[in-house]
Amino acid sequence: MTADGDGDKDRREHPESRVGPVPQGAPEFRPYHHPAAGWGAAKSVSGFLVRERELVDGPRAIMRMNHENTGFDCPGCAWPDDTKGLRLDICENGIKHVTWEMTRKRVGREFFAAHSVTELAGWSDYDLENQGRLTEPMVYDAESDHYVPISWKDAFELVGRTLRELDDPNRASFYTSGRLGNEATFLYQLMARELGTNNLPDCSNMCHEASGRALQASLGTGKGTVDLKDWESADALFILGVNAASNAPRMLTALAEAHDRGARIVHVNPLVEAAATRTIVPHDFVDMALFKTTRTSSLNLQVRIGGDMALLRGMAKAVLEQSVSDPKALDREFIDRHTAGFEEYRAVCEATEWEEIERQSGLSRADILEAARVYCEADRSIVSWCLGLTQHEHGVDTVREIVNLLLLRGNLGREGAGPSPVRGHSNVQGNRTCGIDHRPGDAFLDRLADACGIEPPREHGKDTVSTIRAMLAGEVKVFVAMGGNFALAAPDTPLTFEALRACDLTVQVSTKLNRSHVVHGRRALILPCLGRTEKDHQRKGIQSTSVEDSMSMVHLSIGMKRPASPHLLSEPAIVAGMAQAALPDSETPWHWYIEDYDRIRDTMARALDGFEDFNRRVRLPLGFRIKQPARELVFLTPSGRAEFSAAALPDVVPAAGTLALGTMRSHDQWNTTIYSDNDRYRGIKNLRTLVFMNRADMRERGIADLGPVDITSTARDGSLRSLAGYLAIPYDIPRGCAAGYMPEMNVLCALDDYSTQSDQPIMKHVKVTIEPAA
Numbered sequence: 001m002t003a004d005g006d007g008d009k010d011r012r013e014h015p016e017s018r019v020g021p022v023p024q025g026a027p028e029f030r031p032y033h034h035p036a037a038g039w040g041a042a043k044s045v046s047g048f049l050v051r052e053r054e055l056v057d058g059p060r061a062i063m064r065m066n067h068e069n070t071g072f073d074c075p076g077c078a079w080p081d082d083t084k085g086l087r088l089d090i091c092e093n094g095i096k097h098v099t100w101e102m103t104r105k106r107v108g109r110e111f112f113a114a115h116s117v118t119e120l121a122g123w124s125d126y127d128l129e130n131q132g133r134l135t136e137p138m139v140y141d142a143e144s145d146h147y148v149p150i151s152w153k154d155a156f157e158l159v160g161r162t163l164r165e166l167d168d169p170n171r172a173s174f175y176t177s178g179r180l181g182n183e184a185t186f187l188y189q190l191m192a193r194e195l196g197t198n199n200l201p202d203c204s205n206m207c208h209e210a211s212g213r214a215l216q217a218s219l220g221t222g223k224g225t226v227d228l229k230d231w232e233s234a235d236a237l238f239i240l241g242v243n244a245a246s247n248a249p250r251m252l253t254a255l256a257e258a259h260d261r262g263a264r265i266v267h268v269n270p271l272v273e274a275a276a277t278r279t280i281v282p283h284d285f286v287d288m289a290l291f292k293t294t295r296t297s298s299l300n301l302q303v304r305i306g307g308d309m310a311l312l313r314g315m316a317k318a319v320l321e322q323s324v325s326d327p328k329a330l331d332r333e334f335i336d337r338h339t340a341g342f343e344e345y346r347a348v349c350e351a352t353e354w355e356e357i358e359r360q361s362g363l364s365r366a367d368i369l370e371a372a373r374v375y376c377e378a379d380r381s382i383v384s385w386c387l388g389l390t391q392h393e394h395g396v397d398t399v400r401e402i403v404n405l406l407l408l409r410g411n412l413g414r415e416g417a418g419p420s421p422v423r424g425h426s427n428v429q430g431n432r433t434c435g436i437d438h439r440p441g442d443a444f445l446d447r448l449a450d451a452c453g454i455e456p457p458r459e460h461g462k463d464t465v466s467t468i469r470a471m472l473a474g475e476v477k478v479f480v481a482m483g484g485n486f487a488l489a490a491p492d493t494p495l496t497f498e499a500l501r502a503c504d505l506t507v508q509v510s511t512k513l514n515r516s517h518v519v520h521g522r523r524a525l526i527l528p529c530l531g532r533t534e535k536d537h538q539r540k541g542i543q544s545t546s547v548e549d550s551m552s553m554v555h556l557s558i559g560m561k562r563p564a565s566p567h568l569l570s571e572p573a574i575v576a577g578m579a580q581a582a583l584p585d586s587e588t589p590w591h592w593y594i595e596d597y598d599r600i601r602d603t604m605a606r607a608l609d610g611f612e613d614f615n616r617r618v619r620l621p622l623g624f625r626i627k628q629p630a631r632e633l634v635f636l637t638p639s640g641r642a643e644f645s646a647a648a649l650p651d652v653v654p655a656a657g658t659l660a661l662g663t664m665r666s667h668d669q670w671n672t673t674i675y676s677d678n679d680r681y682r683g684i685k686n687l688r689t690l691v692f693m694n695r696a697d698m699r700e701r702g703i704a705d706l707g708p709v710d711i712t713s714t715a716r717d718g719s720l721r722s723l724a725g726y727l728a729i730p731y732d733i734p735r736g737c738a739a740g741y742m743p744e745m746n747v748l749c750a751l752d753d754y755s756t757q758s759d760q761p762i763m764k765h766v767k768v769t770i771e772p773a774a
Contacts, residue, residue, distance in 0.1 A: 018124040019488075019744050020677040023686035027706065029729050032683040035293040036245040036252055036274040073557035075101065075179050075532040078423040078550040079250040080228045081622060091249035097670050101531040102561060105132025107513050112138055112147040121518040125488065125743075126674045128513045134528035135565035140520060147517075147526060152569065152577060155525055160581025162478055162505045162523075169196035169457075171477045173467040176202040176436045177484030178425025179532070181545035181557065183600045184571035185427075186607070187593065188482060189435030191579035193445075194454045194586060198461030199476070202436045203484060204428055205464035206491075207387055210395030210758035211421040212432065217396070218403040218643050220636030223429065225418040225628055226382055227551045232257065233416035236378035238371075240268040240308055240402075241388015241764075245275035245681055246667045248386075248422050252279045255296040264298040264374045268308060269388060270662070270737050271692070272300050274681035301371060304362030305660040305737045306652030306765050308389050309398040311368060313649060314357040316405050317349045318372035329376050331410030338633055339407050341644035348646040360649055362734045380416030381406070386424065388662070391764035393650065396757035400645035407642055413633040423550035425671070426532075430548030433626065434608060438463045443609075451607035453587060464490060465754050465761065471499035479521065480507040480578070482571065483529075485672040487516040488743040491761035492721075492751040509574055511564075514672070529571050534559040536570045540596035543570070546618050548626070554611075555623030572597065654736045654767065659697065661713070662764040663742040663749070672743050684729070691740045691770060692731035701771060703728045708773035711740075713766050715750030723748065725773050738770060 074094040111131065117140065120128065137155045138147035150158075163172055174192045176185065192200055204212065212222035219225070231237070231254045244251040256279055258265055267276035278293040303311050323329040335342050354365050361368065375381055383402045389395060402419055411417035423429050435448070438461040445456045462470055468490060470476040479486075479500065490496040500506055503521030510517070511531050517524070530536055536543040536559055544556040569577070576590035593600045598615050605614040610626040617624040629635070635642050654660050665671070666679035666688065678685050682692075691711060693703070703709055711723045723745065733739060748768065754761050 019126065020124065020674045020688045021126040021130070022124075023677050025686045027687035027690075027727060028685040029706065030683045032274060032681050035277070036279040036296070036681065071557075072532050072559050073426060073547045073555070074098065075426050077248045077250070078178075078426050078429060079248045080549040080551045080553055081555065082228075082253075093246065093249055093670060096675055098533055100129075100673065100675070101133075101511060102533055103132050105130070106135050106564065107131045107133065108135040108565075109138070109149045116145040117147065117518050117520075118145055120513075125515050125672065128515065128518070129673060131513055133511060133531075133564040134513060134526060136528060136567040138526040140524035142522070150525070155527060156577040156581040158523070158525065159480070159505070159507055159578045160584070163195060163582040166477060170199055170461070171475065172197060173199040173201060173462055173470070173476045173479050175464070175467070175479065175481040175484065175486055176200065176431050177482060178203045178423075178428030178431060180431055180482050180571060181427060181547055182430045182434045182554070182604070183545050183597050184482070184575055185431050185434040185436055186600060186604050187572055187575040187579070187590075190448070190452060190454070190588065191575060191582070193448065193456040194579070194583055194588060196457050198438050198440060198457055198459065199467065200436050200438045200461055201464040201467045202428070202431055203425060203489065204432055205438075205759065206489065206761055206763070207425075207428065208390055208421055208423060209463075209760045210390035210755065211385070211399050213758055214396045214399030215403070215419065215421075217637070218400050218645065219630040221628060221630045222432065223552055223628065224420040224550070225412060225631040226420045227553065227625060228254070230382060230416050230418065231420070234258065234263055234378075234380050234382045235416065236264045236266070236374055236381040238266045238268065238375070238381065238383045239276070240383065240385040241390075242269070242384065242386040242422055243271075243273045243275065243664065244422075245273060245279075246665060247424050251275070251422070252296065253281050255279070256281050256294040259295050264378065265296060266299045266301065266371055266374055267297050268301045268303050268311060270302055270305050270733050271739065272302060272732060276300050299370060299374065301363055301367055302732070302734055304360075304652065304734045305662050306392050306394070306650070307361040307363070309394060309401050310357050310360035310649055310652075311363060311371070312398070312401040312405050313349065313352055314354070314361060314365070314368035315372040315375055316401070316408060317352060317354070317357065318369050319376060319405075319408050320346055320349050322372075322376060330408055334410030335407065338635070338642055339644060340639040340641040341646065344646045345404055345644040348648070352649060356649065360652055362736075375405070375409070380414065381409070381411045382416070382418060382420050384420040384422055386422040388764060390758070391760055391762055393755045393762055393765065394647075394757065395755055395760060397645065397647040397650070400647065403642070404644055407644060412642065413631055418631070421550065427547040429550055429552070430546070430554070433548055434604065447609065448607050451603055463759055465751060465759055468492075468496055468499045468751060471502050474502065477504040478507075479503050479505075480509075481516065482509045482575075485514040485516050487519040488514070488672040488746070491746050491749040491753070491763065493743070493747040495751050509571065527574055528565070528568050529574055530559065530563055530568050532557060532559065534561045534563045534568075538570070538573075538595055538597070543597045545572075545597065546601070546623070552626045552628060553623055554618055554626060556618055570594075572600065652765070657769060659693075659736055659738045659768050659770060661691070661711070661738040661740065661745070661748065661766045661768045663745045663766070664739055666741050669741070682731075687727060688741050688744060689723075689725070690727045690729050691738050692729050692733055693738050693770065694733050694735045695730040696735055697738075698728055698730055703770070703772055705730050709770050710773050711748065711768050711770050713748040713750070713768045715753050717750070717752060719750060721748050721750065728770070738768065
């Protein structure tokens with residue numbers, strides 16, 4: 001987009017849609033000073049169960065969630081299952097997520113007959129999802145502007161015929177949400193590659209792509225190296241860019257236990273979140289009864305948005321400076337035996353001035369030295385991080401800086417130490433492991449070819465951002481989404497809407513109605529699938545699926561409930577149906593696979609490194625951990641060693657008059673699913689259209705507490721995007737920083753504002769101006 005003749009930039013406004021429910025009163029803000037979880041979580045869950053009328057099945061499901069090989073895996077976060085036999089390994093958000101899926105409300109043909117798509121497009125996203133579970137396949141009828149019923153056979157034939165008629169398989173793109181099970185994931189990528197494309201965008205492209213690329217470059221693996229037992233034995237835990245109380249609530253147990261055994265816990269985040277203060281772990285009934293709280297932090301560092309790399313560089317510089325007088329501060333034996341590039345990194349640290357480190361991090365030298373002291377005094381340290389580090393231009397360099405710091409003291413390949421990314425969706429790591437990768441390596445493709453008898457394409461495919469671009473350009477004509485809500489999750493909301501509407505066919509495999517069903521291509525299908533909580537009946541009996549958590553443990557998940565509708569199919573069955581229709585001459589036994597998922601796992605055992613003897617090992621208590629070469633100090637890097645990175649510090653200080661804005665979830669939200677307009681841990685009620693600001697920044701701009709403001713972002717190409725009439729909330733956040741909720745604020749992140757290191761949209765570092773509302 002370019003400037004017009006008057007020099008004003010084009011401006012994109014947010015689509016006329018509301019995300020959350022109708023507020024139940026006037027907006028309120030009261031700072032939250034209570035412990036995370038505890039009675040607040042119990043009250044919230046009880047109210048949610050009552051509201052959803054799930055007082056019987058809800059508690060019953062809770063007793064079956066996250067139990068080793070006898071229950072279903074929580075469809076929420078990817079935190080590992082407890083290793084000590086805990087009977088209530090659950091959290092507030094997990095219970096809400098499951099209850100939301102188990103609702104008794106139904107969305108069938110009568111609903112769609114009563115409501116046109118144009119009408120539904122005017123509903124809030126909350127109201128769309130709140131209608132309940134989809135019950136049968138539907139196809140969009142353009143003449144009536146309604147979705148109408150279609151048989152599964154005809155739906156599959158529509159998909160198959162459209163794919164067969166494409167002049168190039170790369171005109172189709174196959175998106176994946178993080179909750180898709182491993183077996184369906186494997187079949188999905190197999191279908192795409194047998195068709196001839198690597199266009200396999202996924203939610204990782206928007207979340208942890210930077211983590212995978214950084215760890216691959218540094219260690220030769222795209223995953224963390226630690227497991228939950230390491231968390232239980234670490235002397236120091238560094239938690240960066242994570243709001244654990246909302247995004248991975250079961251981490252609170254690990255933090256509380258770490259504090260009780262004397263470990264030091266350092267939280268690094270622009271906002272001091274509830275998880276970084278104290279907690280009452282709900283399944284500790286004695287603590288609950290006595291209202292006993294446990295601290296979850298030893299030190300809180302409020303780094304400026306994007307300043308984490310400077311903090312890490314400062315800690316490394318402090319370690320190197322200490323090593324002059326105390327050689328034990330460095331593990332020279334480990335560095336000499338297992339790493340490459342140390343001297344170059346030492347030179348970069350020495351050349352980086354403390355003044356610049358303070359300026360870029362937004363922290364004092366004393367604060368950074370205190371964090372370094374905690375690190376040096378610990379024999380075993382884990383550094384954990386989430387999207388607060390990755391959704392930046394320099395996300396890859398920042399994660400590599402984490403590895404640099406760990407390597408200095410040999411915190412790798414031993415108990416209680418290593419890098420630990422926190423994945424925010426239940427099987428997003430498993431999706432990548434099982435083949436959802438638009439940039440597959442030759443070794444993976446070679447094994448896939450041998451195991452499945454196909455010749456997969458070798459050319460890299462399109463990720464999320466490039467898929468949207470290709471749809472806009474008419475290069476991608478078919479968009480298939482396995483789960484998720486792509487229309488709201490992607491950046492640059494109006495442009496994403498335009499891209500979806502430009503497709504010849506959009507296919508959404510879903511459990512509930514959402515924005516992606518009413519923002520669709522010229523032809524559109526809604527294919528309803530079983531939920532994680534439901535029994536999956538196939539010819540050989542009830543089937544189980546597997547998932548991989550964020551620490552590489554693979555385990556089974558078995559549904560417990562009767563399906564919401566007899567017309568629902570499982571995700572593997574839907575993939576097989578589409579594949580058989582699109583590839584009528586395929587020698588892949590698609591329907592034979594669906595009769596018994598053990599057959600899929602047998603093929604996966606031959607195709608996937610680390611999945612050997614899959615069917616036996618996944619049935620072991622707690623499943624099995626995928627082998628991790630870097631954990632054993634085997635580095636699949638060009639040098640055969642762990643690689644230090646010597647990147648320069650980026651300039652993340654906002655220009656005069658601008659702020660760095662990061663998007664985030666509220667507490668009563670899971671990804672794009674909104675449960676209410678409340679955010680308990682930040683003291684918000686009845687409000688989502690807000691922006692958290694430093695009070696001094698507000699005064700400087702003449703903004704009153706809860707005063708209406710207009711927010712404008714400036715993209716790389718100079719184009720502007722705006723949100724009008726948001727309310728400004730004074731909050732404890734560094735000067736020059738602001739924050740607000742996704743998906744509403746996704747409109748502010750331009751499609752071209754993605755990291756050149758990871759291709760991720762920079763949702764956590766949007767350049768904005770905020771002024772009193774016009």
